[in-house]
Amino acid sequence: MVEKPLGILAEFDNQDRLLDAAKAARNEGYRSLDAFTPFPVEGMSEVLRIRDHRIGWLSVIGGFAGFFGMLLIQLYVNADFPLDVGGRPILAWPAFFVVDFEIMVLGAVLTPIIGMFYLDGLPQLYHPLFSTPRFSLASDDRFFLYIDASDPKFDKESTRAFLRSLEPATIEDVIE
Amino acid sequence: MVERALPLDETLHEISVDVGRVPLRFPARVPWAIAMVLSLMLVGLFLVSITYLFARGVGVWGLNIPVNWAFAIHLYVWWLGLGHAGTLISAMLLLMGQDWRNSLNRFAEAMTLCAVVCAGIEPIIHLGRPWFFYWMFPYPATMGVWPQFRSPLEWDIWAVLTYLTVSLVFWYIGLVPDLATVRDRARRRGWRVFFGIFSLGWRGSALHWDRWRRCYRTVAVIAVPLVVSVHSEVSLLFASGQIPGWHSTIFPPYFVLGAAFSGFAMVAMIAIVMRHTFQLGDLVTERHLDVLAKVLLASGLMTAYGYVFEVWDGLYSGNVHEIATIHDRFFGIYAWSFWGAVFFNFVPLQALWLRSVRRNTVLLFLIATSVVVGMWMERYMILTTSLYKDFLPSSFGIYHASFWDWSTYIGMIGVFFTPFLLFVRYIPSISIFEDKEVLAREHEESGNG
Numbered sequence: 001m002v003e004k005p006l007g008i009l010a011e012f013d014n015q016d017r018l019l020d021a022a023k024a025a026r027n028e029g030y031r032s033l034d035a036f037t038p039f040p041v042e043g044m045s046e047v048l049r050i051r052d053h054r055i056g057w058l059s060v061i062g063g064f065a066g067f068f069g070m071l072l073i074q075l076y077v078n079a080d081f082p083l084d085v086g087g088r089p090i091l092a093w094p095a096f097f098v099v100d101f102e103i104m105v106l107g108a109v110l111t112p113i114i115g116m117f118y119l120d121g122l123p124q125l126y127h128p129l130f131s132t133p134r135f136s137l138a139s140d141d142r143f144f145l146y147i148d149a150s151d152p153k154f155d156k157e158s159t160r161a162f163l164r165s166l167e168p169a170t171i172e173d174v175i176e
Numbered sequence: 177m178v179e180r181a182l183p184l185d186e187t188l189h190e191i192s193v194d195v196g197r198v199p200l201r202f203p204a205r206v207p208w209a210i211a212m213v214l215s216l217m218l219v220g221l222f223l224v225s226i227t228y229l230f231a232r233g234v235g236v237w238g239l240n241i242p243v244n245w246a247f248a249i250h251l252y253v254w255w256l257g258l259g260h261a262g263t264l265i266s267a268m269l270l271l272m273g274q275d276w277r278n279s280l281n282r283f284a285e286a287m288t289l290c291a292v293v294c295a296g297i298e299p300i301i302h303l304g305r306p307w308f309f310y311w312m313f314p315y316p317a318t319m320g321v322w323p324q325f326r327s328p329l330e331w332d333i334w335a336v337l338t339y340l341t342v343s344l345v346f347w348y349i350g351l352v353p354d355l356a357t358v359r360d361r362a363r364r365r366g367w368r369v370f371f372g373i374f375s376l377g378w379r380g381s382a383l384h385w386d387r388w389r390r391c392y393r394t395v396a397v398i399a400v401p402l403v404v405s406v407h408s409e410v411s412l413l414f415a416s417g418q419i420p421g422w423h424s425t426i427f428p429p430y431f432v433l434g435a436a437f438s439g440f441a442m443v444a445m446i447a448i449v450m451r452h453t454f455q456l457g458d459l460v461t462e463r464h465l466d467v468l469a470k471v472l473l474a475s476g477l478m479t480a481y482g483y484v485f486e487v488w489d490g491l492y493s494g495n496v497h498e499i500a501t502i503h504d505r506f507f508g509i510y511a512w513s514f515w516g517a518v519f520f521n522f523v524p525l526q527a528l529w530l531r532s533v534r535r536n537t538v539l540l541f542l543i544a545t546s547v548v549v550g551m552w553m554e555r556y557m558i559l560t561t562s563l564y565k566d567f568l569p570s571s572f573g574i575y576h577a578s579f580w581d582w583s584t585y586i587g588m589i590g591v592f593f594t595p596f597l598l599f600v601r602y603i604p605s606i607s608i609f610e611d612k613e614v615l616a617r618e619h620e621e622s623g624n625g
Contacts, residue, residue: 037380044386096325109398109399123377
């Protein structure tokens with residue numbers, strides 16, 4: 001008995017062949033596509049229609065939260081324990097903006113990074129892809145196109161035949 | 177024709193092998209072990225020094241009133257400055273699309289981290305009661321008091337902590353894909369577990385790369401003004417006081433440029449040593465050293481402008497105390513530190529106008545060393561020459577570094593090198609995937625042209 005695969009992985013030996021294959025798969029009507037590459041391939045996001053602007057917004061939100069949060073802390077502590085130094089103002093706005101800027105930066109950096117790992121589902125130390133024999137080369141010099149079994153157009157035989165028509169170096173089923 | 181950042185005959189696989197072999201089959205065991213033993217001996221010296229310091233108090237240093245800020249604070253500025261080049265190389269050159277930075281950013285960032293840790297320790301051990309350093313944080317203390325947010329001393333801890341955190345996460349997210357590469361190359365189980373855990377299960381998915389790239393660039397955009405703000409803030413420790421020689425608006429840019437200058441020198445030194453020790457000449461090429469030298473020359477000339485402006489600023493002020501401080505810098509008891517800074521920073525540097533010198537590793541290393549020494553003297557000069565004579569002759573006083581000043585400083589060099597040596601031993605010290613990206617682009621361009 002053959003298990004139903006989780007998806008099919010086709011290996012290409014350079015990024016241009018992978019990009020062409022990804023375009024062909026899009027045109028063929030596949031939507032649950034992914035690519036695995038040693039480095040971010042120029043143009044791949046456009047081909048796969050990845051339009052995720054959440055990272056940028058997370059940074060903006062984190063920055064605002066840091067800025068106003070730290071400002072409130074500084075205003076509060078100076079109002080709570082007013083220390084008169086030679087009659088200088090207690091709520092010294094220009095002085096507060098230094099620390100405020102730093103904490104704004106901290107928020108704007110940490111939220112997108114934490115958000116990125118959360119959205120990626122990482123850390124996830126094991127994934128079925130890792131037991132596919134040639135997949136380890138995706139971090140070296142090979143470029144993989146992946147069609148997931150959840151795709152409505154996915155069919156074990158015809159998808160395989162379609163991928164074969166793209167002339168990849170190898171084709172492998174990804175098994176649970 | 178534009179010179180390439182990497183030789184075209186290199187393949188993607190060779191980059192994985194070239195860099196990945198360093199942690200997996202370490203090529204320079206004996207030199208590394210010797211360096212590590214020396215470095216740990218320095219750490220031992222540091223521990224002895226601060227134990228004595230904590231037991232007896234900051235009086236074991238040569239500190240006195242008026243010179244109550246000396247080695248600890250001048251070295252704080254110096255270490256932090258060394259660190260800034262790492263962030264600038266990583267972030268600013270990434271945004272400017274400078275491909276050559278991809279061979280240098282990883283270890284430059286690691287150098288930043290080690291330097292910022294050293295910088296962070298300096299003011300803490302300079303506190304009379306360092307175990308109360310947490311009083312700098314606004315926590316609801318039973319004493320009912322809060323930190324003073326109107327003071328540059330309080331700004332300082334936030335700037336350094338933010339800088340340390342941002343440097344750490346920036347370095348780490350750039351590292352994750354490379355840890356995955358090494359994980360996939362590793363044969364021994366121990367290595368696979370080690371790199372497997374720290375690579376977080378990175379798979380190189382297009383979706384992940386897309387988010388990663390947005391995230392990395394976002395952090396880079398923010399990191400550039402952060403560097404400028406951190407060292408500007410450090411300069412405000414001085415410039416917001418009224419002491420002659422400190423109270424000047426040139427200080428923030430002057431400090432930032434000096435920091436970048438010394439940092440680029442440090443990166444050049446480390447690049448030359450690593451390239452030689454690990455035979456990474458294919459990845460850190462002569463062209464990399466050439467551009468580093470040009471950046472060093474440019475930032476050095478900008479720092480020189482800061483010197484000229486500082487003197488002019490004092491003279492133009494017409495203030496008798498400012499002019500007296502300039503006179504003391506030129507001819508006073510610490511004149512050696514002023515002229516030493518001028519000489520070591522700017523005289524050997526002029527040789528970098530010559531292309532043959534920029535590409536000569538030995539000469540470039542010596543010039544970079546001279547800059548690091550020169551900047552050390554500059555920071556020392558800024559502190560002592562201003563503090564030892566302020567306004568009233570009755571409060572003048574001389575400072576001499578004591579044995580413990582020196583032993584803490586020399587020991588701190590071990591605190592810098594020990595984590596750095598661990599980094600070069602266990603972590604891919606050149607960015608594998610970013611170099612592959614450059615190479616793939618170069619192949620494409622050469623194919624089209």
